[in-house]
Every structure is written in C-alpha cells, then in structure tokens.
Amino acid sequence: MYQKIRLNHYLSNAGICSRRKADKLIQSGSIEINGVTVLKLGSLVGIDDIVKYNGKTVKNNNDKIYVLLNKPKNFICSTKDQFHRKTVIDLFPKLYEYKRIYPVGRLDYSTTGILLLTNDGFLSERLTHPKFHVKKIYHVYLNKEICNKDLDKIREGKIYLKEGRVKVLFVEKSFQKNQVKIGLSIGWNRIIKRIFKRLNYRVDHLDRINFAGFHKKNIKIGKYRFLNQEIIKKTIENNFIYEKKYKYN
Template sequence: MSLIRLNKFISNAGLCARREADQRIKSGDVTVNGAVVQQLGIKVPIDAVVTYKGIPLRPEKLKYILLNKPRGYVTTLQDPEGRKTVLHLISKPYCAQRIYPVGRLDYDTTGLLLLTNDGDLACKLSHPASKVKKLYHVVLNRAIQIEDLHAVQQGLLLEDGLVKVDQVSIVEADPTQISIAIHMGKNRIIRRIFSHLGYVVHQLDRVGYAHLTKQHIPRGKWIFLQDKEVFKLKNLV
C-alpha cells in the first residue's frame, strides 16, 4: 500500500504548506480515518480519509502556472477594495483547485508571476533565504546619474537594512531604462531602491523569474509549466 507523510497529504490537498500542516496536526484538528492524529512525521495511506476541522481533504493534482501579469490586478486571493485579482485571469477550472500566487507584484507592476497549489514549493520560493533571481525592466522618470547607478551596484542602506542587487545596467544606451536583477524579496524593493535615490519608477516589468521568461506569453495570458521547468525550480530551494 502506498504511504505518504500526513503533512504532505495536507499540503497536496492545497490547505497549507507542510510546516504549517504540522502545526495544524498538533492542534488536534486533523483526523485520519475518523481518529484524531497529533503525532508528527507519521505516514498514512494515500487513500486515507483525512479531515481538517471536519472538512475532508483530497489530494489535488499539482498545478504550476506562469502568468504575464498586466497592470490593474492585485496578487491577493481577495481584495477588500473590490479590485480584480490575478485569479480573474485564470480559467475557472484551475482556480477551483486553490492555486495562489507565489510572492507578489504591485497593482501597477507587470510581468512574470508564478501561481500554484504546491504549498511546499510556494513556501520555499517565498522564503527570505530563497536564492531565486528575479529580473526587472525599469523605466524611470528621468535619466539615471552614473554615480547613482554605481550606488545601486554597491548596495544601498534602506530603512529595513542593506539591499544588494545581483546586477544592474542601462538598457540600450537609454539612461531612463534600467535592467536590474535581484534575489531579495522585500516589499516594493525595486521602487524603494530608486525612490531612495530621488527617482520615480514609471514602469516596472518582471521579465525573468529564475530560468523562466515571458518571451512567449502575451500580457494577461498564462501557460502551464513543463515538468522539466518545475524540476529546475525545485532544485533551486
């Protein structure tokens, strides 16, 4: 009989990541075949009846979607202001499988966004220690000064600590357009970098995420990741 760790069973059902699943198991809210289970690390049959607070959990087929986000969408599952979320761009059958965004892009920021129901991978990719590199194309309100470009290259001390980028350069000899690669996941980090130096970001587009690009994904459209692409992502974390 095929067995699976209980926390992985819960994660595969789209409820939460494995680490959080352990907390829910310890709380006594998880049952397996009618019996409360609070022991961590146990394995259960793949066809076991598992519930959380009385609600049956069913392992889902894991989905990995890469979206080219347009402006005007938020990357939360719901928005108290009533704005459209990125899930409005995904076909309903896949939304029903509880996919959710990995990390965030601002309302006015465009570009690559990964969505999945793989809670384990999402948690690892979103962790501050993650080394996943993100590449952005930035359009500024004015030409960047060479000393400011060097300051970004060397690292800036912002209100929440030192910010180091992986690479920064001017695009096609136009000093208002900047290419910047960074693996840090701090909130609004790209906009804050340039704001610190007195610039306003007019356009911000994430053009690369790890090894993934939006080259063949029109704005507002999405694709399923191939198995080999998912394998590469998992090997990064």
C-alpha cells in the same frame, strides 16, 4: 528534498478551506499530524506526514498545475481583494474553482511581468522563503536618465533602507537612457521603488522579466501558458545556484 510547509497552507492546498479558516480549525483541535492533535499555529507539514481533519485523512492535491502568467497592470496578486479590485485569479476562474491555484509571491498592483501560479504548496514555499534567495530580474522605467554615479551606488551596496543594506545581483542601463535592468534576491516590500526613491528617481513603470529562471518570452501581456513537471524540474534545478544540494521532486 522539499522543505516543510505551514499546516494552514497544506489544508488550503488540499481544498479544505482558506488559510485563515484553516487557522481556526487548527485552534479548535480538529487537525492531527501523524496521530497527534495540533493546536499551534505555524506548525509545519512534510511531504510524507499524515494529516487528518476530524479523523479523516487529508490528501494534498496530487494533480499539480503550473501556470506562467505575464501579469497585466491593475491586477492584485491574490485570490480576493477587499476593495473588489480585479485579481490574477479572475483570469483563471474555473481553474481556481477546481484546482485552487494561487500566485507564488506578489507583484504590486501596477507592476507587470512574470508570475507563477500553482497548487503545489511545497514548490510555492520553496520559491517564497527568504532563505533560498530566489533570483528576480526587473525592467525599471524611470522618470529621468540615471547617472553612472547613482548606478555605482546601487551596484556597490551603498543604498540603505530600513531593513538594512541593499545588495543587488547586478544593475545596468538598458537601451533607453531612463531604463534600467536590475537583478536581486531580496524580497523586501516595494524594494525597487524605494531604492530609486532614495536616489531621487521616480519609478514610472516596473516589469518583472524573470523569476527563479522563469521568463516571459513569447507570452504576451495578460496571456499565460502551462508548464509541465519536466520544465519545472529543469528550471528550478538550473537556477537554485545558492543551494546546490537542492533537488526538485
């Protein structure tokens, strides 16, 4: 079953307003869940809950859109940017206007690779919540060849960052001596660059080639394709190996 999502996410997903403005609506006492006025930020909504805004039922967007993008460099994974840099939404202006799709998770400004955009708030929550350990695979381009000793340190969990010990799913050299493939389920900020910096390597380029089972095969950089419900369901159920009971609805 779907887990619950934050109320501000639900309101935004329904097209009422942005998440930030939704927080103000909640604090103003304008929102009810199942007949009870909600004032607490961070309140959760389930798929069967009835949400009302000023007495009118808020209907979550049932017309779900799923877009798989091979993100180019120099795009922000957000709907807007305070520095007026290009965002991934700029690639889908009309789709955002009418369906309000959002990027699921983030890739750094200079990082390329697979990114899912959707208006399915429940799926988005599922794929970004830390407790579900979503698998991600990256192709890492380093400034120099990495030695086997350093690879073993990563592989054996001997790298420590401020959040704690780094546990990767795998790490291996690619065809080129200065390139590495690494899989992990941790979502710490800039984790890959920090791993290699700890070992005195510089990441010159980072490309995500797999996210929760979604891959960028046959999608050129800057291009995208739409996914249907059947593909979403099959991919999610096949790749959530950490919680076998999960069933996508």
